[in-house]
Amino acid sequence: MAPGREGELDRDFRVLMSLAHGFMVSQVPRRGSYTNSALSSTFLVSGSPQSQRCMLLYLAGTTYGCWAHLAAGVREGRNQYSRAVGISAEDPFSAIYRSEPERLLFMRGLQETWSLCGGRVLTAFDLSRFRVICDLGGGSGALAQEAARLYPGSSVCVFDLPDVIAAARTHFLSPGARPSVRFVAGDFFRSRLPRADLFILARVLHDWADGACVELLGRLHRACRPGGALLLVEAVLAKGGAGPLRSLLLSLNMMLQAEGWERQASDYRNLATRAGFPRLQLRRPGGPYHAMLARRGPRPGIIT
Template sequence: MFGLFSTHALHLADKHGVFAHLIEGGPTSAERVAAARGIDPETLERLLLVLAAVSVVERDAEGLYRVAPALAPSLDPGNPRYIGGFVRHLVTNTTRQLHQLDDYLARGKAAVDAELPAPFETIYRDEAATEAFLEAMWQLSFGVSGELVQLAELDDVRTLVDVGGASGAFAVAALKRYPQLSVTVFDLPQVGPFLDRTREAGRFGDRLGFTPGDFFEDALPPADCLSFGYILSDWEDTTCVELLRKAYDACGSGGRVLLMERLFDEDGGPLATAAMNLSMHVETQGRHRTAAEYTALLKEAGFGDCTVHRSTWDKHLVMGRRS
């Protein structure tokens, strides 16, 4: 019931640099943090008390606060595990749409959504919204991508197309691990300028390319391997099979497809997957699935030799091969 407060406290402490200050400077009082950051000390104290109650920060007998050591990587803007941008997306975008659930219960999703813009018309409505969304997706994807590219074993792959690859989180991880690899991100045209920034920052040159397009209207570029990271969870089963059949046509004999998604356990957990499954209901047209359900989609599209590779994060890999 009180998660509403702890999530907003988490977001505001990150937004105003409280966590970064505590991580850099060590245990200190709310008053000193407030003075350093130029914010109100009483409001900060109340926020920190909430965060201490849910063990995000720790408070000692003298009233000094520090970030819980196990959570510091997730709250440090300089760490690959940082989640501040994603929390901001949840607070500023997702929560604004949760009221739709009431209408869904009363009238059904199809009837309500017929009166609303298409999902990515809202997500990519302007440059600022696009940038915020891509930042959130980078934070969800980049840290785990290092492990996922290792699990994918791409040593024999020369060309990879990352479908809906956004600003290149998975592409960058793959390029860094496999020097023989060239990666093309296929995404909507609005994403192109942001991928250009990634290419320039990483000095990848022509190893990192961009092909603008709409995967509902256009064929996918050919490659040895095609990857879908947090893409199929945006769409219903029939659409997923259509996209996977396009991937089947695009990859050569012996090629493969990588699906990188949160996975439901057979008992319906974990909480993060269940919560994001609800988010998918209001923000997209999709859902999260079990590994068996993704395997079934791959097989319906023609892929075989399907395998599941679980990471130590929330995002996992389901792989299929074209015979």
């Protein structure tokens, strides 16, 4: 980064924040006081069902810290945790989960997305025929709980790293209520995976390079029952990869914060086919995320 550029970025950020501020508060006429705008009451207030407060706090902390090293990230083509938080991260999740407060903020931030578009991605295809659904890398369980609500005839589980599952049980379940989903702890690259008819991978493949994606999908193929399928939820790039802008920015973000990138539908189709899930179908339910469904084929690499 050119000398002085970090200071400029800070200044740009402050300008942006003061512009955003104009949208977030409105002046009460004549009294010289301010009140929340409708936008801030909906998206910034913690008690609102559609609040995106934790996601914004996460973006303002860890994400902003990594973006401050954008130039180094582009030069090196790798995540910037060592510069941003002082942790050299071969596995990005060791940096993302570097403390319990960071783990909780990340989990809360990610789950907020599904209050806006979880129902839409889960109804882009009719999933009611899948008796056992596993949301792999399902974090807090928000999307899985929505699946359990939408498909009451299915049993739904969340599989994630042990510390994430422990945090989900402690902080994300209503005390005393019977959980609508089952939580299973493990490492999806190493542990035995639960058997399921449908595996959901939401915002998981974009964390990883192609080799790791095919390895993970191959493990899913072995754990998926005959007649089963895979549901991918990602911000898919348009053909040619030149947009939409939001997916391109997310892709840059994946470089700065993970090991992967956003992909085109044809890339997901190739990855899924190599792992034994041919004929991937894409649907755009509205909002930033696409849903892609692929039926389990007989063997990896066989196109039926």
